[in-house]
Amino acid sequence: MTEPRVPGGRGAELELPCGRTRRVRTIDLGMREFDCPCGDTHATVMDVHPSERFLPEFLVEVLREAIETTSEEMPEFGTPHLMGIVTEEFPDAVATADVSDDGEIGCGIVWVTDFDARRLHEVVVELVVELMEHAVSHAEDDSLLTEFESQMLDFDVSAFVDEYRAQRDLSEEDVFV
Template sequence: MTQPQVPGGGGETLELPCGEDIDVRRLDLGMREYECDCGGSHAVVMDVHPPERFLPDFLVSVLREAVETTSEEMPEFGTAHLMGMVLEEFPGEVASADVSDDGDVGAGIVWMTDFDARRLHEIVVELVVELMEHAVSHADADSAIAEFEARMHEFDVSEFVSQYRAERDLSADDVSV
């Protein structure tokens, strides 16, 4: 739960799922993970982070074409939609704050999870696969459904995330406060 602070007094305080509080001004745009006083690592995501942080460019393009958004503020499928999926699936394990009024943060929305950056990455991929599976299930072509299901049985989320992170050089995930 966010708590407003005195203007000029240090910004929003975000209560993390572990119960610790953090001043959102301690976060920077390059941060992907926060080493908390609780002893755990929390994934850090900001609305300015591109969805390509989690998914290949081609898949983001497909999702942008296929997924209709209903928000005038976020008319294009992006990170906020991915985090919305995570928040819906894990409501007690994601904390968020609207920091759009704080120019020192550099983002509009900040999310921090009870799990680390790698686990969040796996969850995002799993949820997108479920979304794709749901979309394919509505296809009229039984062969397309069967082919998709066969490929998904071969798909290893953990291996995909390992390869993708190595390819994208997501070493910034090791950055902590």
């Protein structure tokens, strides 16, 4: 018996940013990226992946304390919010599938990006820095913004990502990273 191809259900196919399609069930929890027949490598993220995949634990805690979410399903800042920021900034570079109806996948949301996993990591860090700068700009103390901007002049996103990934020892076998 064939399975129906309903959005998010069994047999669901996701239209990738490159225009190709991929069965959602071929994306597993440990997959960070895959080589596509289009010739590019696409990063994959699931809502169950921890935010620490991209950011140090202390920063994730600060973001959770500072950012109020309005979602009952996702009451705490996390990976879905990070990927929401990426999707908002790069809407044509992110494909999303709600797979919450398919209990065999192990997650509720899947994102596939036009970026490879390393570039996605950089994009997330860049956008979080912009978010932090925006928050600091609302402070009543102009010296805070000046200090933050001064520190960001010395911050190298690429070097941070290299160091963070090395510290996390991200290998192909790692799950949730």
